[in-house]
Amino acid sequence: MYQNKPRGGLLPELDNEQPFQPTFVEPIATALRQLKGVLGDVLHSVYLSGVIAHRKAGEVEDLPLTLVTTRALAVQEFSALNTVKFRIEQSSDAVKRVQIDVVPLKDATNLANIFRWGFFIKHCAVCLSGDNLARSFGHFEVSWEVSKAMNDDLAPRMRELRQKIALATKWGTQLDAAQDAAEKLINASFGLVAYKEQKWAHDLVSASEAFLAHYPDKSLEIERLFYLVERKRVKKRAVVDLMDSFGAWILSEYARIDRKIG
Template sequence: MPLAVIDPNEPFQDDYRRVIQELIPALESGLGNNLHSIYLYGSVARKCAVPGKSNLDIIIVTRRKPDARFQTLLSTIKWRFRKAFPFITELSFQFSLVQEILAIESVITWGFLLKHCCVCVSGDDLSSRYGEFEPSWEIAKFWNMDVAQWLKRYRKIIAQSTNREEQVKHQIVIAKKLLRSSYSLVMHKDKGWYDDPITCGQRFLDYYPDKTVEIERLGILLSGRYIPKRSVIGVLDSYGSWLVKAYEKTEFRIG
């Protein structure tokens, strides 16, 4: 069964509509004829963003690599929009060239991302070049096989955090990654794709009910509550190690 796509005709949330309406012409003006298309992804694209908690994630596709002047403009845009719309936690930009996205080796990467995780808000929608994707281990492992690297990085960041606010921010990031990676482990069996980390954890438990305590702990980390650093590290070391080994076993079995 093909995976669901985001309805491009569903209106954006009121809080974010004005932001998008102002951001698009600013980017179009700055890039001129070098711009091919603009996409939103993440919670804003799915119309489930939470003001004060959600980033605004943007993908910009160009015909040529943007010059240094646009990087300066981008910094100005970020500063201006953060000041005008303080409920946006961060403006996150990714760039790619048209030819990179349309390359055959980009099918599982850019093809899947644009087709099932994005909404085109300006220009020629490249997702139309791809058919619908079905759940597979190839997709799952590409997007989450790097969980070992994430664990190593965020374990170190959290261990070195100097204040509660900084630690909570990073524990939320790694909790999201672990919950989504947990579902990706069973995605090829469950035949779905979910971005919401809580849903990912719940669907994962259909196959690994013995991991209920661990998933509940990740939910607590995701909630934004401050948890003593030692306890956070304990979750990453115990459940994280199990998850990495589970990926290795599945890859060995399926390949």
């Protein structure tokens, strides 16, 4: 799973050469063909994260892809990516959902974003296609700066997902947004303790366990977030209330810790 671990507490990077589990080989290949067909030379490189990248996948998993592009995409290109997502989800029983994030090359390589994109590309993903930017970055250690950078989009992301839930007219749309919100909140909660743990959690269970070791009084909130991860049908108001209250608490903790460390 990992390449040889570097010295001195620095994190390892995922092994780019280890084969994926057989059920995900064809969906990944299909995704790459379709992404290249849609974006062509605009596509600089493609990265896979999550449990499939860590070779710990179950029978059915999400397929989280990060695209580095040579320029910002147009509205029509984002629309085409949605079509790609739909086709892969419909054609593979092994893929629950396809998640596609897009970052322009100039942002991914900007030193101001090194604790976000540098860390993610080096330690949280494998390169599926194109020029592997992981070679451009040295190994990182888990630090407060990394935790902040990896979760600095929490507030706008919660606003976006909150609106999706409010406007949802079908359970599928609501459950997707609620699951995304819950996963984001669990990962953000882990960010509060990662620098103490001196490790990075790549799955929700280990992230929540590390968090609760430091904040045991938040066990009820974590339990309710896992209801949403499991896509249980919960009324909109209850979902939004949980997002608002726990999200606000996490943001206040980030601010408190930042003042303390800074």
